Amino acid sequence: xxxxxxxxxxxxxxxxxxxxxxxxxxxxxxxxxxxxxxxxxxxxxxxxxxxxxxxxxxxxxxxxxxxxxxxxxxxxxxxxxxxxxxxxxxxxxxxxxxxxxxxxxxxxxxxxxxxxxxxxxxxxxxxxxxxxxxxxxxxxxxxxxxxxxxxxxxxxxxxxxxxxxxxxx
Amino acid sequence: xxxxxxxxxxxxxxxxxxxxxxxxxxxxxxxxxxxxxxxxxxxxxxxxxxxxxxxxxxxxxxxxxxxxxxxxxxxxxxxxxxxxxxxxxxxxxxxxxxxxxxxxxxxxxxxxxxxxxxxxxxxxxxxxxxxxxxxxxxxxxxxxxxxxxxxxxxxxxxxxxxxxxxxxxxxxxxxxxxxxxxxxxxxxxxxxxxxxxxxxxxxxxxxxxxxxxxxxxxxxxxxxxxxxxxxxxxxxxxxxxxxxxxxxxxxxxxxxxxxxxxxxxxxxxxxxxxxxxxxxxxxxxxxxxxxxxxxxxxxxxxxxxxxxxxxxxxxxxxxxxxxxxxxxxxxxxxxxxxxxxxxxxxxxxxxxxxxxxxxxxxxxxxxxxxx
Numbered sequence: 001x002x003x004x005x006x007x008x009x010x011x012x013x014x015x016x017x018x019x020x021x022x023x024x025x026x027x028x029x030x031x032x033x034x035x036x037x038x039x040x041x042x043x044x045x046x047x048x049x050x051x052x053x054x055x056x057x058x059x060x061x062x063x064x065x066x067x068x069x070x071x072x073x074x075x076x077x078x079x080x081x082x083x084x085x086x087x088x089x090x091x092x093x094x095x096x097x098x099x100x101x102x103x104x105x106x107x108x109x110x111x112x113x114x115x116x117x118x119x120x121x122x123x124x125x126x127x128x129x130x131x132x133x134x135x136x137x138x139x140x141x142x143x144x145x146x147x148x149x150x151x152x153x154x155x156x157x158x159x160x161x162x163x164x165x166x167x168x169x
Numbered sequence: 170x171x172x173x174x175x176x177x178x179x180x181x182x183x184x185x186x187x188x189x190x191x192x193x194x195x196x197x198x199x200x201x202x203x204x205x206x207x208x209x210x211x212x213x214x215x216x217x218x219x220x221x222x223x224x225x226x227x228x229x230x231x232x233x234x235x236x237x238x239x240x241x242x243x244x245x246x247x248x249x250x251x252x253x254x255x256x257x258x259x260x261x262x263x264x265x266x267x268x269x270x271x272x273x274x275x276x277x278x279x280x281x282x283x284x285x286x287x288x289x290x291x292x293x294x295x296x297x298x299x300x301x302x303x304x305x306x307x308x309x310x311x312x313x314x315x316x317x318x319x320x321x322x323x324x325x326x327x328x329x330x331x332x333x334x335x336x337x338x339x340x341x342x343x344x345x346x347x348x349x350x351x352x353x354x355x356x357x358x359x360x361x362x363x364x365x366x367x368x369x370x371x372x373x374x375x376x377x378x379x380x381x382x383x384x385x386x387x388x389x390x391x392x393x394x395x396x397x398x399x400x401x402x403x404x405x406x407x408x409x410x411x412x413x414x415x416x417x418x419x420x421x422x423x424x425x426x427x428x429x430x431x432x433x434x435x436x437x438x439x440x441x442x443x444x445x446x447x448x449x450x451x452x453x454x455x456x457x458x459x460x461x462x463x464x465x466x467x468x469x470x471x472x473x474x475x476x477x478x479x480x481x482x483x484x485x486x487x488x489x490x491x492x493x494x495x496x497x498x499x500x501x502x503x504x505x506x507x508x509x510x511x512x513x514x515x516x517x518x519x520x521x522x523x524x525x526x527x528x529x530x531x532x533x534x535x536x537x538x539x540x
């Protein structure tokens with residue numbers, strides 16, 4: 001299981017390293033405007049082919065690139081209902097605090113759980129390799145956190161149930 | 170959390186205030202708790218040591234009257250409060266029970282006095298527990314035609330009924346669980362599964378056996394549809410005679426009465442609060458990673474890291490002296506303004522007189538008056 005995760009993350013890392021070649025490009029349609037072309041998708045010549053990397057049916061990563069921006073959308077593994085609500089709550093919590101992450105999108109792309117939008121300005125402010133490290137670490141941490149939360153919820157439930165039944169003994 | 174407490178904190182506060190003699194006037198106070206329990210506390214200035222405490226609460230089951238206390242509960246109240254209070258008959262109009270408390274008869278020692286007041290303040294728990302005990306012990310099992318027992322509906326806090334099915338060997342208590350939020354339903358379902366697992370362990374063979382089912386159990390099949398529609402399933406607890414023997418009876422009964430509140434407290438406060446804390450910690454750790462990715466921020470951190478302790482000290486000293494200088498300049502500027510205020514006005518006035526005076530321009534055209 002760990003091997004497939006490693007391969008999946010390595011594939012995403014290599015794709016991001018190739019895709020994250022961004023430069024400043026003012027908007028062709030409105031003068032004095034500078035917009036991330038990957039969001040607007042008005043000029044097909046500025047867009048590159050999107051890449052979809054699937055680990056399995058439940059986990060996938062969509063990387064859409066353009067001349068001045070890149071959008072990364074992630075679908076996180078959710079095995080059961082509890083993991084489903086934990087993932088939903090956690091990712092919504094992070095999306096609401098997107099300003100502290102700068103590259104995080106407030107609303108995920110449809111069909112995915114969370115999305116990042118990286119523009120040329122972010123590449124100028126931050127190291128490219130560290131940005132990629134952040135994305136990969138984010139994916140690892142999300143999986144780890146959801147598993148830990150699920151375990152903690154079940155452990156707490158067990159402790160509470162034990163304490164409740166002890167009162168009858 | 171207040172639901173699990175047998176003692177009413179508001180009553181404790183009021184009775185402590187009265188017994189300390191703080192209020193010297195007539196006292197007539199109405200108190201409401203849990204949406205349905207009413208108290209009335211009366212004391213007169215002429216005899217401040219005597220307090221009348223009246224209470225009314227909805228009965229647990231429709232079989233009990235709502236106007237007066239059932240006999241079993243009355244006997245229990247008299248037994249519990251034999252030393253500390255006296256039951257007044259008939260009770261005050263509109264209330265099912267009135268207790269007369271004489272503070273002079275309470276123990277003199279402070280701790281014993283506090284304990285007696287706490288016992289009086291748990292009047293609500295005593296009445297409900299006695300009604301529940303009566304149902305568990307004394308009511309005959311009522312068999313329906315097919316050999317099943319008729320369930321007894323009990324409505325306690327939160328106005329959500331649960332059912333007691335009395336049989337010869339055991340008593341089954343069934344809780345239909347309802348939650349407002351889907352997240353609560355999933356968290357509660359995982360909790361119920363843990364509860365069932367723990368109750369089946371050998372270490373807890375003496376505890377009541379718990380089962381959970383998403384569909385109504387067989388015992389409730391004849392009940393109205395509104396009581397059988399739930400989103401959290403049905404939790405059943407099987408109580409045997411060993412659980413209601415001797416001193417355990419009060420505890421068992423109170424736990425059964427507050428089970429729904431206990432589950433909702435665990436789901437809402439504990440689990441959701443815990444999840445929120447963990448998410449916040451993880452968010453902070455992820456934010457640190459993105460902050461370290463900044464180019465400028467990283468360089469500044471590196472500069473100050475080289476040289477170690479001395480440079481950090483210099484940095485601190487630099488910032489402190491800068492702050493002092495800034496404050497000094499603000500104060501001196503204020504002083505200057507205060508001193509120069511008049512002079513500046515005078516200066517401006519002189520400037521205006523000298524340079525801003527409009528000069529008379531001689532007319533180019535001259536008019537000669539015609540005669």
